[in-house]
Amino acid sequence: MSSSPLPGDASNEQSADRTGRFVRQPNGRIRPLSPHLQIWRWHVTMAASILFRVTIGAMSVASAIAVGWLAALAFGPESYAKVSACLGSPFGLFIAFGLTVVLFSFILNGARHLFNDTGRGLTLNSANLLSNVAVWAPIPLGVLFWVLLFATGRVSL
Incomplete structure (x- = not known):
C-alpha cells in the first residue's frame, strides 16, 4: 500500500x-x-492516433459521395450530368482534394498500424518517425497527386 x-x-x-x-x-x-x-504533454503519436480516427469518419463521407455518384450513374445520363457538374465545380474539387489528403492519411496511418502490429517500429525514435510521416506526408502527396491530375489534363476548372 x-x-x-x-x-x-x-x-x-x-x-x-x-x-x-x-x-x-x-x-x-x-x-x-x-x-x-x-x-500529458502533446506528442506527435497522439496526433497520429487522433488523425487516424478522424480519417475513418471522413472516409465514411467519401463512401457516401461515391455511392451517390454510382446512384446517379444508375439513374441515367441526366442525373449523372448533374452530379458530375457538382463534383467538377471548384467546391467539388476542393472537397475531392480534401478527401484525397484523407485517403493518403488513411493509407499511411494504416501502414503505420500494420508495421506496429508486427512488433516493429515501437521504439521512441521509430514511433516518432512513423507518426510524423503519417501526420505530415498526406498533404504534399495530395498536392502532388492533384498537380499531376491538372498537368495531364484529367481535371480542369
Whole structure:
C-alpha cells in the first residue's frame, strides 16, 4: 500500500492529494483518473492516433459521395450530368482534394498500424518517425497527386 494518503482517505484528510487526479469508485477503491491533455504533454503519436480516427469518419463521407455518384450513374445520363457538374465545380474539387489528403492519411496511418502490429517500429525514435510521416506526408502527396491530375489534363476548372 502507498505510504502517502490518497484523496478521500478519511484517516488523514488534511494531507490528502488535492490535485483532482484520483477518484473514489463505487466499490470504494481509489483510482487515478484517466490522463488527459492537462496531465500529458502533446506528442506527435497522439496526433497520429487522433488523425487516424478522424480519417475513418471522413472516409465514411467519401463512401457516401461515391455511392451517390454510382446512384446517379444508375439513374441515367441526366442525373449523372448533374452530379458530375457538382463534383467538377471548384467546391467539388476542393472537397475531392480534401478527401484525397484523407485517403493518403488513411493509407499511411494504416501502414503505420500494420508495421506496429508486427512488433516493429515501437521504439521512441521509430514511433516518432512513423507518426510524423503519417501526420505530415498526406498533404504534399495530395498536392502532388492533384498537380499531376491538372498537368495531364484529367481535371480542369
